[in-house]
Each structure stands twice: as structure tokens, then as C-alpha cells.
Amino acid sequence: MTxxxxxxxxxxxxxxxxxxxxxxxxxxSNNMYGSNKSAYENGxxxxxxxxxxxxxxxEMGQEQLIKQYNSKNR
Known part of the structure; x- marks a missing residue:
């Protein structure tokens, strides 16, 4: 997986x-990349x-599938 x-x-x-x-x-947000935390805390x-x-x-993907399904069945 990429x-x-x-x-x-x-x-x-x-x-x-x-x-x-x-x-x-x-x-x-200043700690988002974990420079001040241990590897465990970052994990x-x-x-x-x-x-x-x-x-x-x-959830977003499911909503899109529902919209596509509903638009085809009108």
C-alpha cells in the first residue's frame, strides 16, 4: 500500500x-510533527x-456513492 x-x-x-x-x-498545531514528544506519544x-x-x-465516500446511486435511480 502506498x-x-x-x-x-x-x-x-x-x-x-x-x-x-x-x-x-x-x-x-505547533506539536503536530512531534518534535517534543516520545515515539510512543507520537504513535x-x-x-x-x-x-x-x-x-x-x-463517510465522505459513502455519501458520494449514495448520491451517485440516487441520481441513477431517478
């Missing part, structure tokens, strides 16, 4: 989503933010 986005233009949008989710979870933090990003991306 870490590259399917669409290279999506990188900025994914970074924006990451910052928004981190803000909602109370993670200070826990990254898991929380990454998990929420995955959840929201799946």
Missing part, C-alpha cells in the same frame, strides 16, 4: 483535514488523528 494520495492535488486538502481533526482533538497521537481521518474519508 502513502501517496490517489490524486496529487489532494495533498493540501488532506493536510487541512489533518489540522482540523487535530484541533478538534485538542492537539496543538498514540498519530493513531487518533489518522483514525479520525480514515473514518471521515470513508
Amino acid at each position: 502513502k501517496k494520495p490517489a490524486n496529487p492535488n489532494a495533498k493540501a486538502a488532506l493536510n487541512q483535514m489533518k489540522l482540523e481533526i487535530a484541533n478538534e482533538l485538542g492537539v496543538p 498514540v497521537l498519530g493513531g487518533r488523528v489518522g483514525g479520525q481521518m480514515s473514518k471521515r474519508l470513508v
Whole structure:
């Protein structure tokens, strides 16, 4: 599995989503890249933010599929 986005233009949008989710979870943006934290703390933090990003991306994909399905069945 690759870490590259399917669409290279999506990188900025994914970074924006990451910052928004981190803000909602109370993670200070100046510590997003973990220079002041241990590897364990970064792993826990990254898991929380990454998990929420995955959840929201799946929800967005489901919404798009529902819209496509509904538009074809009208």
C-alpha cells in the first residue's frame, strides 16, 4: 500500500483535514510533527488523528456513492 494520495492535488486538502481533526482533538498545531514528544506519544497521537481521518474519508465516500446511486435511480 502506498502513502501517496490517489490524486496529487489532494495533498493540501488532506493536510487541512489533518489540522482540523487535530484541533478538534485538542492537539496543538505547533506539536503536530512531534518534535517534543516520545515515539510512543507520537504513535498514540498519530493513531487518533489518522483514525479520525480514515473514518471521515470513508463517510465522505459513502455519501458520494449514495448520491451517485440516487441520481441513477431517478
